[in-house]
Amino acid sequence: xxxxxxxxxxxxxxxxxxxxxxxxxxxxxxxxxxxxxxxxxxxxxxxxxxxxxxxxxxxxxxxxxxxxxxxxxxxxxxxxxxxxxxxxxxxxxxxxxxxxxxxxxxxxxxxxxxxxxxxxxxxxxxxxxxxxxxxxxxxxxxxxxxxxxxxxxxxxxxxxxxxxxxxxxxxxxxxxxxxxxxxxxxxxxxxxxxxxxxxxxxxxxxxxxxxxxxxxxxxxxxxxxxxxxxxxxxxxxxxxxxxxxxxxxxxxxxxxxxxxxxxxxxxxxxxxxxxxxxxxxxxxxxxxxxxxxxxxxxxxxxxxxxxxxxxxxxxxxxxxxxxxx
Amino acid sequence: xxxxxxxxxxxxxxxxxxxxxxxxxxxxxxxxxxxxxxxxxxxxxxxxxxxxxxxxxxxxxxxxxxxxxxxxxxxxxxxxxxxxxxxxxxxxxxxxxxxxxxxxxxxxxxxxxxxxxxxxxxxxxxxxxxxxxxxxxxxxxxxxxxxxxxxxxxxxxxxxxxxxxxxxxxxxxxxxxxxxxxxxxxxxxxxxxxxxxxxxxxxxxxxxxxxxxxxxxxxxxxxxxxxxxxxxxxxxxxxxxxxxxxxxxxxxxxxxxxxxxxxxxxxxxxxxxxxxxxxx
Numbered sequence: 001x002x003x004x005x006x007x008x009x010x011x012x013x014x015x016x017x018x019x020x021x022x023x024x025x026x027x028x029x030x031x032x033x034x035x036x037x038x039x040x041x042x043x044x045x046x047x048x049x050x051x052x053x054x055x056x057x058x059x060x061x062x063x064x065x066x067x068x069x070x071x072x073x074x075x076x077x078x079x080x081x082x083x084x085x086x087x088x089x090x091x092x093x094x095x096x097x098x099x100x101x102x103x104x105x106x107x108x109x110x111x112x113x114x115x116x117x118x119x120x121x122x123x124x125x126x127x128x129x130x131x132x133x134x135x136x137x138x139x140x141x142x143x144x145x146x147x148x149x150x151x152x153x154x155x156x157x158x159x160x161x162x163x164x165x166x167x168x169x170x171x172x173x174x175x176x177x178x179x180x181x182x183x184x185x186x187x188x189x190x191x192x193x194x195x196x197x198x199x200x201x202x203x204x205x206x207x208x209x210x211x212x213x214x215x216x217x218x219x220x221x222x223x224x225x226x227x228x229x230x231x232x233x234x235x236x237x238x239x240x241x242x243x244x245x246x247x248x249x250x251x252x253x254x255x256x257x258x259x260x261x262x263x264x265x266x267x268x269x270x271x272x273x274x275x276x277x278x279x280x281x282x283x284x285x286x287x288x289x290x291x292x293x294x295x296x297x298x299x300x301x302x303x304x305x306x307x308x309x310x311x312x313x314x315x316x317x318x319x320x321x322x323x324x325x
Numbered sequence: 326x327x328x329x330x331x332x333x334x335x336x337x338x339x340x341x342x343x344x345x346x347x348x349x350x351x352x353x354x355x356x357x358x359x360x361x362x363x364x365x366x367x368x369x370x371x372x373x374x375x376x377x378x379x380x381x382x383x384x385x386x387x388x389x390x391x392x393x394x395x396x397x398x399x400x401x402x403x404x405x406x407x408x409x410x411x412x413x414x415x416x417x418x419x420x421x422x423x424x425x426x427x428x429x430x431x432x433x434x435x436x437x438x439x440x441x442x443x444x445x446x447x448x449x450x451x452x453x454x455x456x457x458x459x460x461x462x463x464x465x466x467x468x469x470x471x472x473x474x475x476x477x478x479x480x481x482x483x484x485x486x487x488x489x490x491x492x493x494x495x496x497x498x499x500x501x502x503x504x505x506x507x508x509x510x511x512x513x514x515x516x517x518x519x520x521x522x523x524x525x526x527x528x529x530x531x532x533x534x535x536x537x538x539x540x541x542x543x544x545x546x547x548x549x550x551x552x553x554x555x556x557x558x559x560x561x562x563x564x565x566x567x568x569x570x571x572x573x574x575x576x577x578x579x580x581x582x583x584x585x586x587x588x589x590x591x592x593x594x595x596x597x598x599x600x601x602x603x604x605x
Contacts (some may be wrong), residue, residue, distance in 0.1 A: 029425050032506035033505070036420055039414050040415070047473050048440045051448035053456075055449070062524060068457070086560075124340070135344060135347065135348055139347065140350045144580070144583045144586075144587035146534065148537050149358075151557075152557070152572055152573075157357060203598070257447060258444065261446070261537065262553075262557075266557050278444065279444045281448065282542065285450055294364060298444075301447060
């Protein structure tokens with residue numbers, strides 16, 4: 001599922017007015033605040049902070065899944081090492097670079113499509129018409145379906161022999177012979193993108209719809225009075241006004257897409273033509289039992305996502321403005 | 326008809342065509358899964374829009390598999406426990422973050438935001454070690470623990486947004502009456518937070534119900550699996566011959582409750598998903 005969107009974090013606290021801030025009450029409240037935060041922070045440290053540090057550490061060792069305690073520190077060998085006239089390590093593995101390229105390609109294409117379709121669906125849902133609630137409920141269905149299930153549903157519809165998609169395309173004469181959507185390297189990435197777009201466009205649409213419903217009505221009335229073409233109104237008025245919401249939707253979708261795993265795992269398994277970074281790392285870690293090497297790939301994935309986030313926030317000039325203090 | 330009326334008519338027709346297209350694309354795959362689930366396996370080679378011979382055999386088959394029932398039980402157990410833990414830890418944390426001004430608040434919010442953006446694979450090996458150390462490998466407990474990594478941050482975040490919107494006067498009155506922060510939360514805020522908690526709880530439930538990577542990695546045997554893993558690993562006699570009809574029946578069984586929930590609570594869900602995005 002996509003994480004709910006959190007606009008560049010402007011949640012200022014709502015403190016009591018000064019008159020109530022007698023030192024005793026204030027001190028009691030601050031102490032209570034930390035006490036209340038403690039269980040959450042401890043849990044996050046246990047499931048996120050510590051494991052992340054351990055992953056970084058493992059990436060410099062030769063740990064294996066069967067025995068993670070007896071490990072040898074081997075420096076950067078999992079990343080890159082020159083041995084006997086050849087380069088080894090994740091960074092020298094063409095399959096890793098293929099996975100990086102696949103992930104980036106998948107993320108850029110699917111998020112772009114989701115934004116375009118999401119805006120179109122949001123504009124439709126924003127119009128007043130009979131049965132709008134029903135249409136909105138219908139649009140939510142793909143979002144409600146578990147990723148695994150939607151991948152299986154599409155795998156069946158895309159089945160090369162009995163799939164309805166090949167059947168329809170052939171019935172309309174668009175293709176002459178059945179396409180092996182998930183097995184053929186030329187099409188499998190598109191199959192994955194199609195399923196992802198189908199599944200997550202509703203999320204983008206809902207966010208854009210929420211932004212659309214907050215737009216001031218008067219500029220539209222003014223535009224209508226002036227007889228400006230609706231398409232022009234959209235690009236000149238609507239789009240600039242919903243850009244902040246779009247930026248938020250894009251960053252959340254992008255972060256989700258860069259760590260994509262389930263949909264690819266179910267649709268095309270470990271095929272290199274669609275292998276994502278997450279699939280590569282997990283394959284090394286679990287199937288090949290090489291925790292050190294897999295952790296090195298995981299660490300690189302973490303760094304790539306962190307860099308992408310920073311670059312996006314910088315380019316979008318969306319500063320994190322955490323309110324309060 | 327004047328040309329003006331004609332173009333207006335064309336615009337309306339185009340609009341309804343678009344609406345129809347959106348609905349068909351959104352609903353058809355789910356409809357087709359339902360249709361397939363009622364089709365006898367022997368009829369699958371015929372591509373048709375509705376089953377000529379409907380059967381319940383696929384449902385009988387999956388429900389007679391002990392491992393599938395066990396997977397549903399595991400999923401319910403894991404998702405409910407995760408929701409309970411996330412709400413419990415989230416409500417107190419959101420009081421601290423939403424109502425109290427203290428030093429370090431910004432850092433805590435940043436940490437939460439950072440964790441919610443984490444790629445799950447990045448913690449996989451470290452978490453594997455933690456889970457094995459706690460003796461929770463191949464056990465729903467391990468999944469409950471690991472799922473807090475994605476449910477907790479957003480529960481805290483959304484609840485904080487809601488907590489902020491409650492009126493100041495309530496808290497002032499409570500403090501005047503000498504209520505401690507704990508009493509303020511349980512007696513004053515909790516009754517008002519139920520709608521927000523229902524929304525966040527529902528979203529956390531869906532997230533936990535759908536999770537795949539951890540469930541696949543941290544469980545080993547059929548009896549400990551959750552539904553998504555069970556469905557992904559359902560296989561037939563050979564690798565080339567997947568039992569599509571039973572797979573679709575299982576998919577429908579685990580999806581229908583979610584779809585019903587989402588449609589009933591669609592307003593709530595929309596407000597939960599967009600909380601912070603526009604209200605912030």
